[in-house]
Amino acid sequence: MVYIVNRLLLVVLTLFIISIVTFGITNILPGDVAMMIMGTQSNPEALEGLRESLGLNDPLIVQYGRWIGGVLTGQWGESLLFNEPIAPLISQKMLASGLIVVMTMVMALALAIPLGVWAARHRDRWQDTTSSTAALLGLSLPDFFIGIMLILLFAAYLGWLPSSGFVDPTEDFLGAVRHAFLPSLALALGLMAHLTRMTRSAMIGILNQEFIRVARAKGLPERTVVWHYALPNAIGPVMTVAGLQIGFLFGSIIVIESLFSYTGMGWLTYQALLNRDVPLIQSTVFVIAAVVMLVNLAVDLLYRVIDPRIRLG
Amino acid sequence: MRKFLSTKALIGLALVLLVVGIAVLAPLFIPPERATQMVMTARLQPPSFDFLLGTDQLGRDLFARVMLGAQTSLTIAILAVGMSIVLGLPLGIISGYYGGRVDNVLMRLIDALLSFPILLLALTISAVLGPNLQNTIIAIGVAFTPFLARIVRGEALRIVQMPYVEAARSAGTRDGLMIVRHILPNVMPALIVQATISLAFAVLAEAALSFLGLGTQPPQASWGLMIQASRQFLDLAPWTALVPGTALAITILGLNLLGDVLRDVLDPRAR
Amino acid sequence: MVNQKEAAQPLLSIENLRVQFEGETGPIVGVKDVSFTVNPGETVCVVGESGSGKSVTSLSLLRLVEFGGGKIVSGRLYFRLDGGEATDLAQMPTERMIDLRGDRIGMIFQEPMTALNPVFTIGRQLTDGLRRHRKLSAAEADTRALELLKEVRLPEPERRLKQYPHELSGGMRQRVVIAMAMACRPQLLIADEPTTALDVTIQAEILGLIKRLKRELGMAVLFITHDMAVVAQLADRVVVMRHGEKVEEGPVERIFADPQAEYTKALLASVPKLGEMRGKPGPEPLRIPGQPEPVAPSPPTESATDRPLLSVNGLTTRFPVKGGILRRVVANLHAVESVSFELAHGETLALVGESGCGKSTTARSILRLVSPLSGDVVMDGQDILGLDPGELRRARRNMQMVFQDPFASLNPFMRLRKQVAEPMLNFGLAKGSELQDRIAFLFDRVGLPRDFMRRFPHELSGGQRQRVAIARALSVNPKLIIADEAVSALDVSVQAQVLNLLMELQAEFGLSYLFISHDMAVVERVSHRVGVMYLGRIVEIGSRADIFENPRHSYTRTLLAGVPIADVTQRTLKENAEFKPLPSPVFPVGQERPAPVYEEVSPGHLVLQND
DSSP: OHHHHHHHHHHHHHHHHHHHHHHHHHHTSSSOHHHHHHOTTSOHHHHHHHHHHHTTTSOHHHHHHHHHHHHHTTOOOBOTTTOSBHHHHHHHHHHHHHHHHHHHHHHHHHHHHHHHHHHHHTTTSHHHHHHHHHHHHHHHSOHHHHHHHHIIIIIIISOOSOSSOOOOTTTOHHHHHHHHHHHHHHHHHHHHHHHHHHHHHHHHHHHTSHHHHHHHHTTOOHHHIIIIIIHHHHHHHHHHHHHHHHHHHHHHHHHHHHHTTOOSHHHHHHHHHHTTOHHHHHHHHHHHHHHHHHHHHHHHHHHHHHOHHHHOO | OHHHHHHHHHHHHHHHHHHHHHHHHHHHHSOHHHHHOOOGGGTTOOSOSSSTTOBOTTOOBHHHHHHHHHHHHHHHHHHHHHHHHHHHHHHHHHHHHHOHHHHHHHHHHHHHHHTSOHHHHHHHHHHHHOSSHHHHHHHHHHHHHHHHHHHHHHHHHHHHTSHHHHHHHHTTOOHHHIIIIIIHHHHHHHHHHHHHHHHHHHHHHHHHHHHTTSSSOTTSOOHHHHHHHHGGGTTTOTHHHHHHHHHHHHHHHHHHHHHHHHHHHHOGGGO | OHHHHHSSOOSEEEEEEEEEEEETTEEEEEEEEEEEEEOTTOEEEEEOOTTSSHHHHHHHHTTGGGGGTEEEEEEEEEEEGGGSOEEEGGGSOHHHHHHHBTTTEEEEOSOTTTSSOTTSOHHHHHHHHHHHHHOOOHHHHHHHHHHHHHHTTOSSHHHHHHSOGGGSOHHHHHHHHHHHHHTTOOSEEEEESTTTTSOHHHHHHHHHHHHHHHHHHTOEEEEEESOHHHHHHHOSEEEEEETTEEEEEEEHHHHHHSOOSHHHHHHHHHSOOTTTTTTOSSOOOOOOTTSOOOOOOOOOOOOTTOOOSEEEEEEEEEEEEEETGGGEEEEEEEEEEEEEEEEOTTOEEEEEOOTTSSHHHHHHHHTTSSOOSEEEEEETTEEGGGOOHHHHHHHGGGEEEEOSOTTTSSOTTSOHHHHHHHHHHHTTOOOHHHHHHHHHHHHHHTTOOGGGGGOOGGGSOHHHHHHHHHHHHHTTOOSEEEEESTTTTSOHHHHHHHHHHHHHHHHHHOOEEEEEESOHHHHHHHOSEEEEEETTEEEEEEEHHHHHHSOOSHHHHHHHHHSOOSOTTOOOOOTTOOOOOOOOOEEETTOOOOOOOEEEEETTEEEEOOO
16 A cells, blocks of 8 residues: 555656656757747747747746646647647547557467467477567567558458558447557567567576476476466566557557558657647647556556565565 | 577678678769669669669669668667767766665656657657757657666666675775776676667667658658658559668668677676 | 395486586586485485586486486486386386376475465465375365475464465475475485575474484485585485586495595595584684695784774664655664674684674674664774775775675676786785786785686686685785675585685784684684674674583574584484574664673673573
8 A cells, every 4th residue: 555655656756757858848959839830931020929929938937837737737728730629639549549559469468478488488499499580570670661561461452451540449349440450460560579579588587497396396297387387477577568568659659550540649649740739749748658657557556466475565 | 599599690790781781882882863863764663674673653763772771770870879878878877876866866767758658759859859860860869868778777786786896895996996997897788788779779760750751851861761652652562662671670680689699698687 | 224225125226327418519418427226215415516416416317407408318217116116217208207296206496485486375386286196176185285384394384375485484485395395295305405595593494304204204315415514414325426427425424434535535524514623722724635734823913002903892784674655764674783892913703693694784884885873893993984985995905805706706897917906006005017916926825826817707616716806805915804605605625725725814914804604614613703693683702612612692502503513423403493483683663672781601702691
């Protein structure tokens, strides 16, 4: 309990730092918001007017206070690009991206764990070499390149799956999954490669532990030793790494959603960045960082529930 | 495993040397006009004797463009990773060596920064600064720094507790010399491994940034840009995507292989 | 007992065993050619130093060596299943081998801390073997598990079944591992260094337990160890191994009384035997056959001023245990509590105790490698705890430290010459050719060839590295050397050489040693005076004779009683040693323990009265 309160306090502090960084990137670096909106060639008077109306002439601390106050009270402002309130826009896009992230994770974990265990169990033999080579290849193909190949194969040649667009899962779940499938697969292959390697090295570490030797000396068959004895010990570390990969995923969805014209959080962020929609940039960047941090927190707490060693401590 | 390891090392080294060789030599042999010269009569040509790897939608020679792209890619990756080392190494060393309050403050900051996906951070910085070659380097370099600082700090923290550091302290070694003689050399293996893997990721990040139009700008030859341009003609001319995609994969694979081998050889924790 | 079994057919018969591992440049031989037998109900100890192949031999029996990349290349491992015909384990199909493991042959290992699966309860780990081999139901297996825990005398057995391994201490875990190995009443128990990682009092309990179970159940025991003292206490017969080969084999009495092989002789001579220093005036080096006659250190010099070199008074070091919201200090680990002692010029004071007693923290507090909370440390008239950083740096010149782990105490990226030179350069003691001469002298003095100066640490063995660490410590001509378990990680023969070196250097340079160790027999050899520590306090301090010949504090007696003696004629092992949990040294914030009160039973012999 004390631990959880402690962690929550840390979360508040981290969110505060995240908000400062987010605000800082869009303000302290050269080139101000008005210039970004109107371009460098614009009329100085118009620029000044825009600055005044956006409150850009106030001291930075006042501007930050105004922004964070808005964030805290739910006044997220309006997107310059979409002329829409930002908060509902983000929650809607987050749902779309959530579907992709969950599908990616499920696909990656479902393949990576058995593959990693298999490689570790047959360490240094052909099984290991095969899976390690496949993982290295998966790790080395950029996800957007994988995405293009998938479009070419499944959408252009085979025509099995749609190559672009987004369907609201609350209206047509199957359609939503169909549309999210290729982008998720493009993301999952790279992630799977990473998680396979993680599972393998975690399992190799565990299989070298003394308690595994003890289990073998007890006369347990190798299948039991590997799957029922060793694997539960690897789940924790693998979950932690998978949690950390959420961060990478939220970076990758920017590229992948743009590629598949999938209108989720990544696509929204990209549009904001491309069109210099500063209020929207601030909100999306802040939300993504916050979500990444919270997911990691959740994984950490889950780990504590599962692992008896830290459950009581 | 040894055999596999040395095969891995050989392939990795060969791939990296190949790409580095191309990056260094291509500009000497291929005049820059070759890459920008548009032959309107030869648009979207498949690979042929005239155009070894075909042409793109503007009739530009893909062979020349992909060769020159190696230089762009590697230059940006090396400078960006170099920048993250210059920023992250001192931060990590100070945090890990001195510990206490300094470490606490720095680590809170770095933990918060690590919540930003690296690619998002790089894209945002690049968009804010205005996308061009120099700002792409800055964006990737800054985005990588927290990660690198964290690795270095972990290593420094481990090394500070080693008996040889305590022995040196008892033997009157001052902080400055302690860092130079005992901490830095022992951080190096982990740093080299991390730098190699970071290079692979920086190549990827540069391609992603350029792919999204927030990195290297046309007409500069960049693999990410080439893949972006290929999208509209995929079913007509798949080679326009395959050529730069393969180049990227080869570079990243080479660096990852090298990173793996270096980790097996150098990293004390992996032994 | 052994004699009547001579006629019986052996339970286990190893014939010409050869085991190889795949190496970088071809196969590495782990066991070259080993043959010996184990009779029913007999304890055979396989003894050897690191790299002798003793563990590989034991792992080959259950064919567990295959999981470490090893392969039984040739040889036969005949095992007589329940009085039937002998079967060759080396040729047995894997399925049958698995059925045999944990059923007819049980095995226990060295590291109790990692021997249990951290994510399963003790109960589950005790029952899964039973359910597999004996096809028991869950309820039957639970009942049996409880009986087993009672058999190994684990306190509160019902509660233990539901606990996870991390809730148990090392000694308790080893009892659980033993219970697991005994579950199916094996004919043979293989014990691979089962007490090496344990404290001496716990070791005595575990050895006693193994001895009792063996007698009660009539099983044979194959005991792998590096410790001659354990062999003397436990074995019926002994197999001495070196470099993958059997050097000598025989009944334990004969091996100790009349060793035939040169190696066995040297090994036995290298082991300090508790009690053999009785009546001797001062420390004495070990005489090892084939080694030059060692030099004994002279008695401590009475300095002109009669002032001790080091005087520690009321030294207290605590480590905060942080927790709760905002990571406030919620408790303190009382590592060192009001420790006081004096150390004269040219004297060796040993601090002994079990892990966690605060002996190492005491040493590090004196050097201020950790910050003491209170107390005084006066070294050569200088108050160490009151010094500013610059003064402290200069003061440390007189106090150097030698650490336990020879692999971690040298910087892997620095040439040895530079590592030895560094302290001298730091204090500006020598430069140029003078520096080079001094380094060469130091290498000569600690018995290392001069061409080692250009080498890196990884090119040296553990003992050689420890010599470099000693040379580094000596380089600044310190008055005091603190040796923190400096020989604990070394093989016995190397340990003896390094101990002799330390004593020689003391004789030559008039050094004082603060010798931190857990090994009572080693301490008896090297020290003039001894302090016994328990839970952060010195419970008894006095001359070597006071502590070893007239121990007064109950803890000192327990400690001495637990030490196995490397002498077959003195078998002191108690079969019914009960489990005694170690109290926690963590106390709530603000709780002070009363100041220690000592009774001086004879001049210089102090015994703690209030604990």
